[in-house]
Amino acid sequence: MTEVTPPRDRLEKPTLVYPFEKVPEVGQVIEVAPGVVWMRMPLPITLNHINVWGIEDDNGWAIVDTGMQTEANLSAWRQIFANATEQRPLTRVFVTHMHPDHVGIAGWLTRKFKCRLWMTRLEYLNCRVLAADSGRQAPEDALAFYRRAGWSGAAIENYQARFGNFGKYIHALPESYRRIKDCERIQIGQHTWRVIVGTGHSPEHACLYCEDRKLLISGDQVLPRISSNVSVHPTEPDANPMQEWLASLAKLKQEVPDDVLVLPSHNECFRGLHARLDYLALAQVRTLERLRQSLKQPKRVVDVFTTLFGRSIDETDAGLLNLATGESVACLNYLLHQGAVTRILNEAGVALYQARSAEGLP
Structure with missing residues (x-):
């Protein structure tokens, strides 16, 4: 997964506390709390790692997230199993959401240990649908979506050639799963973990919060050094995921106290949850206002990249x-839903966005 992080208008970043001096080497573990271990899996992209977590369970270990289906990742898991001081099986596999770096090896692990996949319904079903696109031609609706955004013919051709790669990094999911739900309390070993569902980054992303241990496995909903990608996709072109993501940040702040140790999917474990949530929300609101102000003249989606990301x-x-x-479409759709901008199609069928007035966002 590659993150696109907008510029922050010189907003002062909060001081977060990183309690661990080192990160785990591939194939090794670091204990972050009694019976909770941190592992790191390699990714073949710019964001070169994902953190996965092991939680001591009855008669074995539950894990949260898995890494992509790659030979390097399979090797890392085999190394972890070989290095274990006690050969105890996996009891279940939790997946926070459907992106390949999180769910990629879940099918392999559940089959190897004959255990269940635990996942929210929308994440499981969406993953099955996207993985089934392998070998298909890019649908016309998707091509129309990117033409409206202002993509060139060469970019469209490149997209057509790459379409269906999602399933390449995902081992076939099990044919059944154990659905987890928002607010559900799940006993893992001697401790209870509560599911907190967020949206925006993905359809039904599950965080896991353990109140008595003061631990939050945050997935991609809150990360300490980068902001999660929040995107509109061709399957739902009028969606407003940015509004959902902002609401999810507020929900996390309301439901999880500030004194937790946050176990994120990328970067390092940290303390300072509320400050980070506040920063992410305020920075995004500033970015949206900067975008609105840049739309005094009509612009295509591809014309706002520099405004949002500080570069072409x-x-x-x-x-x-x-x-x-x-x-970019997520930010523009947010402004559309707020009534702050208008959208028209030009004679070539490309969408043009323009601010309604000089007034600030509601």
């Missing part, structure tokens, strides 16, 4: 172009 996006970098486009 090379259309030959297909993965980054896709993420930047999705997040």
Whole structure:
């Protein structure tokens, strides 16, 4: 997964506390609390790692997230199993959400240990749908979405050639799963973990909060050094995920106290949850206002990249172009839903966005 992080208008970043001096080497573990271990899996992209977590369970270990389906990742898991001082099985596999770096090895692990996949319904079903796109041609609705955004013919051709790669990094999911729900309390070993569902980054992202241990496994909902990509996708072009993500940040602040140790999917474990949530929300609101102010003249989606990300996006970098486009549409759709901008299609069928007035956002 590559993150597209907007500039922050010199907003002062909060001081977070990182209690661990080192990160785990591939194939090794670090204990972050009694019976809770931190592992790190390699990713073949710019964001070169994902953190996964082990929680001591009855007669074995539950894990949260898995890494992508790659040979390097499979090797890392085999090394962890070989290095274990006690050969205890996995009892279940929790997955926070459907992105390949989180769910990629879940099918392999559940089959190897004959255990269940625990996941929210929308994440499981969406993952199955996207993985089934492998080998298909890019649908016309998707091509129309990117043409409306202002993509060139070369960028469209590149997208068509790459379409269906999602399933490449995901081992076939099990045919059944154990659904987890918002507010559900799940006993793992001697402790209870509560599911807190957020949206915006993905359809039904599950965080896990253990009140008595003061631990929050945050997935991608809150990260200490980067902001999660929040995108609109061709399957739901009028969605407003940015509003959902902002609401999810507020929900986390309300439901989880500030004194937790946050165990995120990327970067390092940290303390200072509320300050980080406040920063992410305020920075995004400032970014949205900066975008609105830049729309005094009509602009295409591809014209707002510099405003949002502080630089242009090379259309030959297909993965980054896709993420930047999705997040730009998410920001523009937010403004559309607020009534702050208008959208029309020009004679070529490309969407043009323009601010309604000089007034601030509601």
